Amino acid sequence: xxxxxxxxxxxxxxxxxxxxxxxxxxxxxxxxxxxxxxxxxxxxxxxxxxxxxxxxxxxxxxxxxxxxxxxxxxxxxxxxxxxxxxxxxxxxxxxxxxxxxxxxxxxxxxxxxxxxxxxxxxxxxxxxxxxxxxxxxxxxxxxxxxxxxxxxxxxxxxxxxxxxxxxxxxxxxxxxxxxxxxxxxxxxxxxxxxxxxxxxxxxxxxxxxxxxxxxxxxxxxxxxxxxxxxxxxxxxxxxxxxxxxxxxxxxxxxxxxxxxxxxxxxxxxxxxxxxxxxxxxxxxxxxxxxxxxxxx
Ligand code: MG
Numbered sequence: 001x002x003x004x005x006x007x008x009x010x011x012x013x014x015x016x017x018x019x020x021x022x023x024x025x026x027x028x029x030x031x032x033x034x035x036x037x038x039x040x041x042x043x044x045x046x047x048x049x050x051x052x053x054x055x056x057x058x059x060x061x062x063x064x065x066x067x068x069x070x071x072x073x074x075x076x077x078x079x080x081x082x083x084x085x086x087x088x089x090x091x092x093x094x095x096x097x098x099x100x101x102x103x104x105x106x107x108x109x110x111x112x113x114x115x116x117x118x119x120x121x122x123x124x125x126x127x128x129x130x131x132x133x134x135x136x137x138x139x140x141x142x143x144x145x146x147x148x149x150x151x152x153x154x155x156x157x158x159x160x161x162x163x164x165x166x167x168x169x170x171x172x173x174x175x176x177x178x179x180x181x182x183x184x185x186x187x188x189x190x191x192x193x194x195x196x197x198x199x200x201x202x203x204x205x206x207x208x209x210x211x212x213x214x215x216x217x218x219x220x221x222x223x224x225x226x227x228x229x230x231x232x233x234x235x236x237x238x239x240x241x242x243x244x245x246x247x248x249x250x251x252x253x254x255x256x257x258x259x260x261x262x263x264x265x266x267x268x269x270x271x272x273x274x275x276x277x278x279x280x281x282x283x284x285x286x287x288x289x290x291x292x293x294x295x296x
Contacts, residue, residue: 014118015105015252016111018042019222020245023230025046025202026238033060033200033243038071040078044128044243046200048174053102057094057176061104064090068110076113080185083110087175087183094176103177107142108198109247111190118249125183126171129204131212132188138213141186145173163208169201179257181241194249195222199229204240204241206233215237222246 017077024030032054033049045061047054064086070078073095087106089100094102105126112121122130124142127149143149147170148162173180195216204212207229215232219225226244233242 008119010116013251014111014148015128015250017222017248017250018245019224019226021223021226022200022241022243023202023234023238025241026234030055030056030243031241032243033202034062034104035243035245036062036065036071036285037247038066038244039074040076040111041065041068041108041121042071042110042196042245043106043245044198044199044200044245046105046126046128046202046241046243047102048104048171048177049098049102053098054104056097057102057104060093060097061087061090061175064093065106070110074181074192076111076118078112078121080121080123080187083121083185084183087123087125090180091175091181098176100177103174105171105174105200108245109196112187113157114187120186120188120190120194121198122186122188123183125181126174127169129197129198129217131197133197133213133216134191134193136217138197138209138216140209141188144171145180145184146171163205168205190249192249192251195225196247196249197229198245198247200243202238202240203229203233203244205240206236206238206242216246222248228284254273 016039018037019033022031022033022035030052033044035044043065045058047058049057060133068078068086105128107128107130109130110121112119122141124130125145127144127146129140130142132141150164150169151157152159152162157165175181195218211232215228216225219228225246228243230242
């Protein structure tokens with residue numbers, strides 16, 4: 001009988017290996033996506049607003065998250081409530097900086113520990129996504145805040161129809177603009193061999209779940225997986241900025257794993273926004289009726 005992957009017994013025994021990257025894509029003048037890949041925070045922000053405003057919004061968002069004390073301390077003690085405080089601070093700063101003309105999505109994970117057990121604290125606001133690839137299967141953990149997701153939930157269209165729906169880019173929640181600034185949170189136990197994928201809609205807008213799963217199954221190295229996901233999105237048309245983070249969790253019961261994870265994600269990757277600032281913008285405009293579009 002094949003042994004089932006076990007829940008990782010202790011956060012101290014957990015090793016994280018991380019790949020990350022972003023690309024402007026083939027159609028956009030700028031890259032408005034930003035990301036943070038710094039243990040214990042791995043998140044992607046897709047800015048909306050156009051004319052560099054979206055870049056400002058997503059950049060503020062990830063830089064605000066980079067102020068979480070857990071990045072410096074390595075502590076696994078973040079909570080949904082504490083993360084939400086940082087999101088509200090980001091929301092306020094974005095509104096001040098852009099006059100509520102720009103917004104950003106945010107999705108990702110924070111590695112936390114409860115009673116000695118490691119969990120993925122998954123967060124989402126908007127239509128960037130967090131997936132878990134486990135035992136060969138890909139599952140979307142986050143639920144999009146989008147018009148088409150509401151139609152899917154209401155049973156009016158299928159997921160397949162949603163992927164090509166003309167209003168698929170209209171988001172119903174964001175930071176920095178609109179009235180809904182509360183993110184959704186999920187607490188998912190970390191299991192041996194977990195592979196977390198966080199991405200902007202420039203990835204899942206070009207590739208379906210099956211194509212994404214194939215790449216995650218084929219490319220063992222997390223950076224190679226990220227690079228191939230981005231290249232595949234570009235080959236498919238690259239109509240939007242595309243950003244991916246892949247986090248692999250491995251059980252290393254020798255007590256040295258936390259240090260390894262900390263040094264794997266170097267400080268120079270704390271804010272992807274800074275790294276690629278020369279590159280970013282989505283033509284994501286606030287539409288004539290005030291609707292939020294993560295794309296145009
Ligand atoms: Mg996008």
